[in-house]
Amino acid sequence: MRLLEKLRSAWRTLNAPSRHFSLIFLTLGGFIAGLIFWGAFNTVLEATNTEVFCTSCHEMEDNVFAELKRTIHYSNRSGVRATCPDCHVPHQWTNKIARKMEASKEVWGKVFGTINTREKFLDKRRDMAEHEWARLKANDSLECRNCHNYNAMDITRQSPRAAVIHERNLLNGNKTCIDCHKGIAYQLPDMAGVPQG
Amino acid sequence: MKPITVVAFIAVLVVGVLLGRSCSPQQPAAQVASVGSIAPPPRLQLKPSLDAMRRDADLLAEPVALPLARVQNTDVRRARNYPMQPPTIPHAIDGYQVDQNANRCMLCHSQSNAARFQAPPVSVTHYMDRDGQILAEISPRRYFCEQCHVVQTDAVPLVANTFVGADDILTSTPASGKKE
Numbered sequence: 001m002r003l004l005e006k007l008r009s010a011w012r013t014l015n016a017p018s019r020h021f022s023l024i025f026l027t028l029g030g031f032i033a034g035l036i037f038w039g040a041f042n043t044v045l046e047a048t049n050t051e052v053f054c055t056s057c058h059e060m061e062d063n064v065f066a067e068l069k070r071t072i073h074y075s076n077r078s079g080v081r082a083t084c085p086d087c088h089v090p091h092q093w094t095n096k097i098a099r100k101m102e103a104s105k106e107v108w109g110k111v112f113g114t115i116n117t118r119e120k121f122l123d124k125r126r127d128m129a130e131h132e133w134a135r136l137k138a139n140d141s142l143e144c145r146n147c148h149n150y151n152a153m154d155i156t157r158q159s160p161r162a163a164v165i166h167e168r169n170l171l172n173g174n175k176t177c178i179d180c181h182k183g184i185a186y187q188l189p190d191m192a193g194v195p196q197g
Numbered sequence: 198m199k200p201i202t203v204v205a206f207i208a209v210l211v212v213g214v215l216l217g218r219s220c221s222p223q224q225p226a227a228q229v230a231s232v233g234s235i236a237p238p239p240r241l242q243l244k245p246s247l248d249a250m251r252r253d254a255d256l257l258a259e260p261v262a263l264p265l266a267r268v269q270n271t272d273v274r275r276a277r278n279y280p281m282q283p284p285t286i287p288h289a290i291d292g293y294q295v296d297q298n299a300n301r302c303m304l305c306h307s308q309s310n311a312a313r314f315q316a317p318p319v320s321v322t323h324y325m326d327r328d329g330q331i332l333a334e335i336s337p338r339r340y341f342c343e344q345c346h347v348v349q350t351d352a353v354p355l356v357a358n359t360f361v362g363a364d365d366i367l368t369s370t371p372a373s374g375k376k377e
Contacts, residue, residue, distance in 0.1 A: 159270050159272055161288060165314060
């Protein structure tokens with residue numbers, strides 16, 4: 001009962017009009033506080049969306065990042081580089097926040113060392129890869145298409161083999177990028193039973 | 198200096214050069230011509246050198262590195278040079294994973310997927326184990342494609358190659374010493 005009384009008085013204080021501060025002070029103050037909060041929030045959000053942040057954990061640095069370094073998405077003739085969040089975090093704000101909330105599970109994994117050795121990582125690799133394949137399959141390989149737009153592809157400049165396959169499978173939407181390009185940036189886990197291509 | 202000394206000096210020089218030339222080793226290409234019916238390929242313009250891999254650079258000098266060769270990516274199948282030769286790969290295979298977990302080559306070249314990707318399927322011998330049993334998937338002893346099948350680059354050969362294929366031997370003119 002005593003607790004309920006306290007809560008009720010607190011609510012009365014909050015609900016009452018301000019006695020000491022002017023309306024303009026409260027409005028402007030709230031606005032500025034909002035700006036500061038939003039700026040800080042976005043800064044932290046972007047800071048966690050960088051290659052440096054991702055590879056600050058040895059789980060990423062020693063396993064997937066080491067493998068990425070040998071692929072065309074890291075080093076190529078034109079010097080365009082895809083960093084971790086370009087492919088693994090949606091670019092649109094709402095989806096980005098949703099993915100960031102999902103990432104809290106990765107924090108859990110980090111704290112409890114789910115993949116903190118190479119052996120644990122290899123054991124869990126198929127699971128983690130399947131999550132990414134499912135995600136990219138569900139959003140029609142959106143993160144690939146952020147850069148690789150089919151309408152901008154000049155298939156006459158692809159190798160004849162690639163042109164035929166792209167025309168037959170990608171043009172009509174039968175397949176999406178990830179159906180054939182699994183393991184484009186990493187080594188594949190044991191692929192037994194996984195349909196490829 | 199007397200004129201006779203100069204003449205003698207020159208004479209010794211000339212004799213020395215002639216002797217030296219007759220003793221120098223012949224190029225191995227000359228031996229191939231003696232096989233008989235085969236028309237020898239046109240002689241390649243390679244300087245005799247102790248080490249052709251050094252591209253005739255002076256021993257104490259570092260030769261300039263050749264530019265990296267590019268893998269031919271034409272997708273045009275090449276003829277075999279001899280029966281049973283593993284066909285060469287006519288496309289780039291950068292980053293293809295062939296290990297315990299996955300075999301990128303077999304994505305297109307397996308018997309079951311070949312039609313879908315319009316790739317030449319590997320022959321049925323590649324599905325057989327050593328007892329001749331045909332397996333459902335590629336035989337473990339044939340698993341590592343690059344042991345036999347390799348890409349070709351646009352690199353200029355460093356040493357001459359006088360290889361003549363069996364077909365060329367069979368269809369070449371008989372041993373009359375005449376050339377095409």
